[in-house]
Amino acid sequence: MDLQPRIGKSLPVGTEGAGTVVAAGANAVELIGKTVSAMGGGMYARFRRLNAAQCTVLPTGTSAQDAASMFVNPLTALSMVETMRREGHNALVHTAAASNLGQMLNRICINDDIPLVNVVRSEEQVKSLQSIGAKYVVNSSAESFFEDLTAAISATGATLAFDAVAGGAMSDTILRAMEAALGASQAAFSRYGTSTLKQVYIYGSLNPEPTVLSRTYGSSWAVARYLVLNALQKFGDETTRALKDRIVRELSTTFASSYKGTLSLSDVVNPEFAKEYARKSTGSKFLVNPSL
């Protein structure tokens, strides 16, 4: 990202967080002492003033740590499934599937009986996802990647993908595999290719290089940027509330997060730690505890 427009402007950090309510206005005194979580921005702080309506109240016994990252990843995973249903697809492809988010999506798809093609980048990650019950796991480092992906897409009928890699050929490869899977079942030659919509949503940028599209996937395909906040806005308040309620209910199961370690606010600006948490690698998610 071009950081020029960032220079000299204040930018509060911390999209989401959780903590204990220590003070409240007259209309919200019943919240005092409760653990609440919020996606309020500027959450990396010891004290944060929020509207009561922004807070999700957690069951007694829930720690701030358990609830610290209960929105972004869980809502992103749930919104992918919601998007799939709303846009008329029946199965999903997900890249960077060994991530915290990927594991959540796996648990959701197993619970909800949705075929999911997991794309990972090592044999170790293949085994790790299989060990949590994933049925279709494809290794993008394997020589047979394209064939494996096409076979998994054929088996599931996936025409929708969420791609966190974004740069290089990943989105293109998924679209080509979808077209190959669809084309194999098409009897007549058409110069337009297949007309079934093949959709890739780019929701991360693990590879910051440009996205390269060969456009060899028939007459109906789309690549679009995906941001969970925009998706929730499209769904509306009622659906968003329903998704949040599900997260609270399944916080210690489907949506459990694991952390590599805990950082204080001064750790966060320590270049040594920054180097580690900035690495885009599976299993190096840190919890920020501003009270340390």
Added chain:
Amino acid sequence: MDLQPRIGKSLPVGTEGAGTVVAAGANAVELIGKTVSAMGGGMYARFRRLNAAQCTVLPTGTSAQDAASMFVNPLTALSMVETMRREGHNALVHTAAASNLGQMLNRICINDDIPLVNVVRSEEQVKSLQSIGAKYVVNSSAESFFEDLTAAISATGATLAFDAVAGGAMSDTILRAMEAALGASQAAFSRYGTSTLKQVYIYGSLNPEPTVLSRTYGSSWAVARYLVLNALQKFGDETTRALKDRIVRELSTTFASSYKGTLSLSDVVNPEFAKEYARKSTGSKFLVNPSL
């Protein structure tokens, strides 16, 4: 396009055409002697059997030549405007805008009072479009292309583009210019960029190279394949009929086509002519007359 699947398979040619009805079933005898046009496939033939319902009957005095290409380009141009309205945009960017199709789109947008940014590739084409009344014309060969495009997008508020170039950086440049135009009016810094949807539809492939996307245009953008037949299917029969009726009414004005020359069926397979009509250049559209 990979032509492997094409080998050994019959492929009737001629998407659209027009002619005089010489014979008809009992329920359509009133068509005999009339000029009709159709988008029936396999239209490059001296005689073509079609369902009466597929035929558009033209006013007396319309020649087959006038009606020969009255569907694909006119419906494509009209469908762009219809898509703009349905998807909530208020202005358009169009590349390869000096083409036959581009000239039609210009006439439609002038008639319907829709701001249109025309992207062409030479100063000669700038002048040619200005001479038919185009207000915003940008030359992609100019050094100031990006700045010119951003200024025209700022002036029109265009957030939708139809790109016939497709390969290389064209779609990317349009999205970057839209983001620059939108960002200039945004007060606060956002790490997500602007959240207004910026949409590019790729409807041609004048540059067959891959499409390269830098993804530097905020949290809401999409690049998708566009095919007029798919668009019409989405609009439904009633809208499609209304668009066709407009074409008949404005056939000699808005939707008039011009041809560089006329080819017989044997001319079409003559490599010398093929070289010329296969050139993707403005003003080298040929009429095929299978009766020659």
